[in-house]
Amino acid sequence: MTSRVEDQSIGQIGLWRTSLARLGRNYGLQIGIVGVLVAIWVIFVIGAPRTFLSPSIYAAYMSTIPFFAVMALPLTMVIIAGEIDLSFPSIMAIGTLAYVSTVGATGSIPLAVIACLIAGFLAGLLNGVIVVKLGIPSLVATIGTQFFYRGAVLVLTGGKPASLVSAKGAIIREALVGRIGNYLPAQMIWTIVVAVLVWIFLNRHRFGAHVYLIGDNEESARLMGVNAAWTRMMVFAVVGVAAAFGGILASMEVNYFWVTLGEGYLLRTLAAVFLGGTSVFGGTGTVFGTFIACFIIGAIEAGIVAIGLTGFWTQLIYGLIIVISVALQSLLGRRLA
Amino acid sequence: MDYRLQMNDISKRFGEVQALRDVDFTVGSNEVVGLVGDNGAGKSTLIKIITGYHAPDSGEMYFNGEKTEGLTVARARQLGVETVYQERALADLQTLWRNIFMGREISGRFGFLDVDKMMHETEELMVGSMGFTSSAVAPDSVVRTFSGGEKQGVSIVRALHFQADLIILDEPTMGLALSEVRKLLEFVQGIKEAGKSCIFIDHNIFHVHSVADRIVVLDRGEVAGEFVTADIPLEELMDKMYRVAQTGSLD
Ligand SMILES: Nc1ncnc2c1ncn2[C@@H]1O[C@H](COP(=O)(O)OP(=O)(O)OP(=O)(O)O)[C@@H](O)[C@H]1O
Ligand SMILES: [Mg+2]
Numbered sequence: 083m084t085s086r087v088e089d090q091s092i093g094q095i096g097l098w099r100t101s102l103a104r105l106g107r108n109y110g111l112q113i114g115i116v117g118v119l120v121a122i123w124v125i126f127v128i129g130a131p132r133t134f135l136s137p138s139i140y141a142a143y144m145s146t147i148p149f150f151a152v153m154a155l156p157l158t159m160v161i162i163a164g165e166i167d168l169s170f171p172s173i174m175a176i177g178t179l180a181y182v183s184t185v186g187a188t189g190s191i192p193l194a195v196i197a198c199l200i201a202g203f204l205a206g207l208l209n210g211v212i213v214v215k216l217g218i219p220s221l222v223a224t225i226g227t228q229f230f231y232r233g234a235v236l237v238l239t240g241g242k243p244a245s246l247v248s249a250k251g252a253i254i255r256e257a258l259v260g261r262i263g264n265y266l267p268a269q270m271i272w273t274i275v276v277a278v279l280v281w282i283f284l285n286r287h288r289f290g291a292h293v294y295l296i297g298d299n300e301e302s303a304r305l306m307g308v309n310a311a312w313t314r315m316m317v318f319a320v321v322g323v324a325a326a327f328g329g330i331l332a333s334m335e336v337n338y339f340w341v342t343l344g345e346g347y348l349l350r351t352l353a354a355v356f357l358g359g360t361s362v363f364g365g366t367g368t369v370f371g372t373f374i375a376c377f378i379i380g381a382i383e384a385g386i387v388a389i390g391l392t393g394f395w396t397q398l399i400y401g402l403i404i405v406i407s408v409a410l411q412s413l414l415g416r417r418l419a
Numbered sequence: 420m421d422y423r424l425q426m427n428d429i430s431k432r433f434g435e436v437q438a439l440r441d442v443d444f445t446v447g448s449n450e451v452v453g454l455v456g457d458n459g460a461g462k463s464t465l466i467k468i469i470t471g472y473h474a475p476d477s478g479e480m481y482f483n484g485e486k487t488e489g490l491t492v493a494r495a496r497q498l499g500v501e502t503v504y505q506e507r508a509l510a511d512l513q514t515l516w517r518n519i520f521m522g523r524e525i526s527g528r529f530g531f532l533d534v535d536k537m538m539h540e541t542e543e544l545m546v547g548s549m550g551f552t553s554s555a556v557a558p559d560s561v562v563r564t565f566s567g568g569e570k571q572g573v574s575i576v577r578a579l580h581f582q583a584d585l586i587i588l589d590e591p592t593m594g595l596a597l598s599e600v601r602k603l604l605e606f607v608q609g610i611k612e613a614g615k616s617c618i619f620i621d622h623n624i625f626h627v628h629s630v631a632d633r634i635v636v637l638d639r640g641e642v643a644g645e646f647v648t649a650d651i652p653l654e655e656l657m658d659k660m661y662r663v664a665q666t667g668s669l670d
Contacts, residue, residue, distance in 0.1 A: 286532050287531050288526050288531075288532065291517060291532065292522075294510070294512075294513055294517070295521060295522075298511065299510045299511065302507075302509055302521070303522065305467075305472055305492065305502075305506070305508040306492065307471075307492035307495075307522035307523065309491075366512050
């Protein structure tokens with residue numbers, strides 16, 4: 083009798099152990115990244131309690147982090163698909179230019195926002211077409227289009243910035259970048275909406291299943307009937323839409339369109355994706371990791387300013403984050419293989 | 420005779436290599452066809468044309484008597500073709516259930532996945548057909564850590580799971596333990612008994628001779644000959660295979 087009960091409990095423990103191990107394997111990276119965020123937060127609270135215990139710093143976070151977070155989340159899909167996109171900062175500018183031109187031509191702000199997103203979609207789709215139909219590595223293709231899109235903005239505007247004040251008081255502007263209850267920036271809500279949408283499509287839709295498969299092993303995926311070309315083109319197009327959206331959020335916030343819009347976003351956005359545990363080799367990555375990593379990146383930036391270091395340091399640190407993240411991925415990958 | 424598949428004058432070239440030249444190939448509606456030939460004879464190329472992966476340069480294809488053009492893998496699978504590829508076609512970093520349902524995910528009208536159902540069916544397959552006993556393996560285990568034979572098992576079970584009418588097995592016994600080979604050959608007999616069809620590629624002529632109704636010999640991209648298995652003793656078939664490899668002709 084007793085021995086049977088013991089056997090069972092040993093079996094139970096064994097079961098527990100294997101499921102714990104599986105939990106660790108499946109969610110280890112995500113638990114780790116949350117740990118990093120908490121650790122950084124604790125350090126900041128101890129180091130500068132007055133700043134980091136007041137609500138205003140968090141309002142500031144939630145107003146600026148969304149501008150790159152809404153791009154980092156879909157960009158995660160591009161990286162999972164085994165590709166990269168360096169052109170999205172320029173697409174931010176393309177999108178807002180489309181917005182400004184449409185407002186100028188029609189005076190309609192809703193129409194202008196739609197035009198902005200369509201311009202982003204087309205720019206992203208062009209990236210996808212170049213990569214898929216011409217077989218050019220995305221690294222090279224999007225270095226090219228990065229300059230092409232930026233150049234197009236400069237040529238079309240003559241380098242002149244434009245004001246977005248006409249949107250002041252408009253419902254759409256309130257919905258995009260207003261302050262809910264005089265505190266919570268609306269763009270934070272949009273970031274959560276984007277995160278949920280990307281999560282659903284990546285984890286609970288055929289599209290996302292195919293994104294993982296083509297990033298993992300394109301040949302296998304195609305042998306089993308996955309339309310790799312279409313999937314690849316669409317992930318680029320989605321990032322285009324997201325970049326245009328990030329661009330219009332950032333411009334609406336300051337009521338101004340600078341032709342340099344997007345510069346400075348490349349490094350922090352990529353850093354967020356890689357820090358979030360998405361593999362540079364394709365095939366693995368999580369929306370959750372990227373989401374948390376965006377806040378780590380934002381916190382680090384605030385920390386750099388709080389310590390009194392110059393902006394030069396941010397580049398150094400973001401660069402370091404990218405290098406360390408991908409190096410860790412490579413080492414971990416080799417250990418598992 | 421009713422044909423599940425008919426191919427006429429199929430040719431396929433990869434750059435300088437003429438992989439297939441004017442190949443005629445048929446599979447009856449309840450027939451196991453063995454496909455044999457040297458390395459590089461064009462066997463895998465031929466079956467990848469049937470699965471819609473390669474488009475032939477010329478020639479015609481009929482599924483169940485209906486002509487198909489611009490065949491894709493997805494379309495071929497709809498037409499009831501499932502395949503164990505020589506290269507296994509797995510995605511190592513993905514979970515078992517995602518591999519089982521790769522390219523044929525169970526989803527609703529708008530493409531949203533029914534994850535629970537796929538997990539559940541994977542679980543049943545693991546217990547039922549795969550015979551996985553290791554407790555470390557679950558539907559959401561990543562296949563990268565599976566042994567060679569286990570991966571092979573996943574690929575075979577996947578092909579059998581979808582109740583296909585035409586099952587293509589490209590060197591399915593490679594890397595399998597003896598008992599697993601026996602099980603596989605029984606599966607092939609099961610396909611025959613269930614009224615389905617099968618194309619069976621294997622370098623082991625004993626395996627092919629024991630399960631095939633008919634054997635087609637490919638040589639350097641051309642059909643060198645074909646035999647009804649019942650009419651040709653194993654020794655004679657082996658003699659002819661050697662002769663083809665050396666001289667390019669059966670006699
Ligand atoms: N994708 C490809 N690109 C270029 N050449 C190819 C390709 N696939 C096959 N070939 C060539 O076509 C010929 C036939 O190859 P295939 O794989 O069909 O042979 P096989 O009969 O399956 O051989 P094995 O028994 O070794 O598997 C070979 O010369 C091969 O090099
Ligand atoms: Mg082959």
